[in-house]
Amino acid sequence: xxxxxxxxxxxxxxxxxxxxxxxxxxxxxxxxxxxxxxxxxxxxxxxxxxxxxxxxxxxxxxxxxxxxxxxxxxxxxxxxxxxxxxxxxxxxxxxxxxxxxxxxxxxxxxxxxxxxxxxxxxxxxxxxxxxxxxxxxxxxxxxxxxxxxxxxxxxxxxxxxxxxxxxxxxxxxxxxxxxxxxxxxxxxxxxxxxxxxxxxxxxxxxxxxxxxxxxxxxxxxxxxxxxxxxxxxxxxxxxxxxxxxxxxxxxxxxxxxxxxxxxxxxxxxxxxxxxxxxxxxxxxxxxxxxxxxxxxxxxxxxxxxxxxxxxxxxxxxxxxxxxxxxxxxxxxxxxxx
Amino acid sequence: xxxxxxxxxxxxxxxxxxxxxxxxxxxxxxxxxxxxxxxxxxxxxxxxxxxxxxxxxxxxxxxxxxxxxxxxxxxxxxxxxxxxxxxxxxxxxxxxxxxxxxxxxxxxxxxxxxxxxxxxxxxxxxxxxxxxxxxxxxxxxxxxxxxxxxxxxxxxxxxxxxxxxxxxxxxxxxxxxxxxxxxxxxxxxxxxxxxxxxxxxxxxxxxxxxxxxxxxxxxxxxxxxxxxxxxxxxxxxxxxxxxxxxxxxxxxxxxxxxxxxxxxxxxxxxxxxxxxxxxxxxxxxxxxxxxxxxxxxxxxxxxxxxxxxxxxxxxxxxxxxxxxxxxxxxxxxxxxx
DNA sequence: CGTCGCGTTGTTAACGTTCACACATGACGC
DNA sequence: GCGTCATGTGTGAACGTTAACAACGCGACG
Numbered sequence: 036x037x038x039x040x041x042x043x044x045x046x047x048x049x050x051x052x053x054x055x056x057x058x059x060x061x062x063x064x065x066x067x068x069x070x071x072x073x074x075x076x077x078x079x080x081x082x083x084x085x086x087x088x089x090x091x092x093x094x095x096x097x098x099x100x101x102x103x104x105x106x107x108x109x110x111x112x113x114x115x116x117x118x119x120x121x122x123x124x125x126x127x128x129x130x131x132x133x134x135x136x137x138x139x140x141x142x143x144x145x146x147x148x149x150x151x152x153x154x155x156x157x158x159x160x161x162x163x164x165x166x167x168x169x170x171x172x173x174x175x176x177x178x179x180x181x182x183x184x185x186x187x188x189x190x191x192x193x194x195x196x197x198x199x200x201x202x203x204x205x206x207x208x209x210x211x212x213x214x215x216x217x218x219x220x221x222x223x224x225x226x227x228x229x230x231x232x233x234x235x236x237x238x239x240x241x242x243x244x245x246x247x248x249x250x251x252x253x254x255x256x257x258x259x260x261x262x263x264x265x266x267x268x269x270x271x272x273x274x275x276x277x278x279x280x281x282x283x284x285x286x287x288x289x290x291x292x293x294x295x296x297x298x299x300x301x302x303x304x305x306x307x308x309x310x311x312x313x314x315x316x317x318x319x320x321x322x323x324x325x326x327x328x329x330x331x332x333x334x335x336x337x338x339x340x341x342x343x344x345x346x347x348x349x350x351x352x353x354x355x356x357x358x359x360x361x362x363x364x365x366x367x368x369x370x371x372x
Numbered sequence: 373x374x375x376x377x378x379x380x381x382x383x384x385x386x387x388x389x390x391x392x393x394x395x396x397x398x399x400x401x402x403x404x405x406x407x408x409x410x411x412x413x414x415x416x417x418x419x420x421x422x423x424x425x426x427x428x429x430x431x432x433x434x435x436x437x438x439x440x441x442x443x444x445x446x447x448x449x450x451x452x453x454x455x456x457x458x459x460x461x462x463x464x465x466x467x468x469x470x471x472x473x474x475x476x477x478x479x480x481x482x483x484x485x486x487x488x489x490x491x492x493x494x495x496x497x498x499x500x501x502x503x504x505x506x507x508x509x510x511x512x513x514x515x516x517x518x519x520x521x522x523x524x525x526x527x528x529x530x531x532x533x534x535x536x537x538x539x540x541x542x543x544x545x546x547x548x549x550x551x552x553x554x555x556x557x558x559x560x561x562x563x564x565x566x567x568x569x570x571x572x573x574x575x576x577x578x579x580x581x582x583x584x585x586x587x588x589x590x591x592x593x594x595x596x597x598x599x600x601x602x603x604x605x606x607x608x609x610x611x612x613x614x615x616x617x618x619x620x621x622x623x624x625x626x627x628x629x630x631x632x633x634x635x636x637x638x639x640x641x642x643x644x645x646x647x648x649x650x651x652x653x654x655x656x657x658x659x660x661x662x663x664x665x666x667x668x669x670x671x672x673x674x675x676x677x678x679x680x681x682x683x684x685x686x687x688x689x690x691x692x693x694x695x696x697x698x699x700x701x702x703x704x705x706x707x708x709x
Numbered sequence: 710c711g712t713c714g715c716g717t718t719g720t721t722a723a724c725g726t727t728c729a730c731a732c733a734t735g736a737c738g739c
Numbered sequence: 740g741c742g743t744c745a746t747g748t749g750t751g752a753a754c755g756t757t758a759a760c761a762a763c764g765c766g767a768c769g
Binding site: 060063070094096097099 | 717725
Binding site: 383384385395396399403427428429430431432433434435436437 | 724725726727728
């Protein structure tokens with residue numbers, strides 16, 4: 036009964052032959068069309084199980100012109116934010132019946148991005164999610180004329196079409212406001228690498244918080260997201276006795292800042308308050324525990340996929356509001372001495 | 373000249389028609405067969421560029437029975453190790469002309485694994501790389517009878533076929549040996565969740581280092597990789613005045629241990645030495661900087677892909693030696709008082 | 710009792726590649 | 740001058756699925 040060609044994986048035709056129906060009926064069962072008599076469906080399902088039949092996606096994509104696949108390109112999966120986002124997007128996509136092809140790159144420049152997109156298009160993705168953090172690339176990403184929707188998922192400034200993001204400016208403002216609210220009259224800032232959208236935006240928030248109170252923002256030092264750059268920045272800040280509060284653009288750098296301050300003999304938070312950004316799992320367990328800003332990547336991932344699906348459903352330029360980050364107050368911030 | 377059907381992406385036939393050759397010639401150019409006259413190739417290439425032709429991978433896979441795709445399933449991309457490994461595998465695969473479909477899951481149990489593998493097989497991957505850390509799953513993974521090679525890339529204990537890994541036992545031994553070598557007579561251990569291969573193996577290394585010197589291993593507390601579990605363990609260790617050295621199974625937990633010890637009034641390394649595992653970017657900038665064990669995930673990723681390619685080339689059960697981790701001595705370890 | 714309609718199934722033709730050939734053309738050796 | 744061979748190119752048939760439509764059986768309705 037099981038007339039199967041040897042050597043190759045069974046096809047619909049094999050299943051059909053085993054049951055004694057046409058391959059189209061098998062196809063109907065697989066796509067659960069309602070037009071199949073229950074007992075026919077039953078028999079087909081049994082044969083599928085017995086033969087170990089598995090649907091061939093390549094053939095499916097070829098015939099249907101639909102790949103049921105979303106592409107994603109993400110950089111710096113070693114960092115907390117990007118990796119969390121990537122996992123979230125993948126989970127959300129899977130929930131909605133899409134595979135997510137993730138291209139993870141070490142560092143994302145214009146060439147890498149173009150290459151990644153080219154590869155994804157080669158896989159016939161129906162949409163592409165780009166988690167790109169660099170401002171220069173952001174504008175570039177907008178000009179990509181791919182034959183599929185391209186959704187931006189990072190570094191987004193406002194409710195632009197086909198873009199979801201977290202309101203980094205608000206995050207920077209909240210963090211700085213917290214410090215100013217404690218009574219500090221000036222907050223120093225260790226930025227991320229300028230040119231990165233997230234770094235730029237957090238910095239703007241930091242400035243805005245000062246100007247809103249008629250204050251001058253304190254010294255500013257550029258970092259590169261790494262703990263080491265935070266450490267170097269911290270050493271310089273420690274020399275400046277007027278610095279009583281620092282807003283650091285991510286938790287990894289904050290680790291370095293803390294070390295530098297303490298090693299320089301300045302107590303945290305007694306002499307200097309430190310506020311980070313990201314709320315990595317470690318941050319609550321630093322010495323002292325780190326006040327920081329938390330971003331909900333799970334929600335972001337879900338939103339990214341929803342927006343993508345809306346674009347796929349024909350909505351030309353779907354928009355979504357920016358997500359609001361949340362301040363986590365811990366032991367590293369206190370009123371000035 | 374450009375006879376292109378509207379609405380659809382151009383196909384080989386379109387390119388061929390534009391140039392005035394057969395579709396097979398276009399195919400030959402694309403697969404750079406040598407059997408094409410230079411000027412023909414030239415003209416085909418020009419037409420491809422002009423029409424914006426892109427090869428359809430679904431059709432290619434269907435016709436050739438080769439997808440040029442490797443699947444990978446990885447859990448816990450939020451952790452340092454797995455995410456670094458995933459990126460490395462992807463990069464190495466790409467270098468070798470393979471796309472790597474990465475399925476990132478939050479947590480990997482038997483069902484999730486089976487589902488992920490099923491999805492990957494649906495994409496016609498030629499091989500599957502499984503980065504699974506759980507011992508129970510490891511044995512399970514060995515029994516998977518997929519129609520393609522399944523390569524294990526984590527938690528591997530020795531040079532088993534189709535498996536590459538880092539020698540975690542050696543890592544645990546090295547870390548503990550370092551502490552014993554400093555003069556500590558007993559080393560406590562905060563383990564990862566037992567049942568995870570890596571946790572188990574590091575623990576074995578810790579025991580071996582003691583027995584090799586005729587010593588009894590110190591107290592042992594089970595953690596779950598999170599800083600919080602490290603903190604809880606640290607609080608208990610701090611109560612035990614006989615504990616002068618601790619080997620913590622990863623850096624994240626070590627962060628928590630450090631906090632607990634210091635908050636309990638025990639100085640590090642003066643009263644208690646602490647050694648971690650992973651060498652995360654932060655660890656050198658903790659207070660004090662963390663002695664730890666470094667694993668080279670770049671090399672591992674490369675090896676994983678090499679092994680996979682060997683399996684694909686027909687080698688039934690290719691093996692690779694375990695990679696040796698490397699001790700990084702920093703400020704958190706010192707001789708006993 | 711014939712015919713319409715609906716539910717179920719079968720038939721045939723795409724989809725865009727690669728593969729296995731067959732077919733031209735010209736060079737070369739005898 | 741003719742067979743042989745290499746080089747370049749074309750032809751037709753897969754590959755395994757979906758899409759569009761045709762066909763069948765059967766009950767209901769006029």
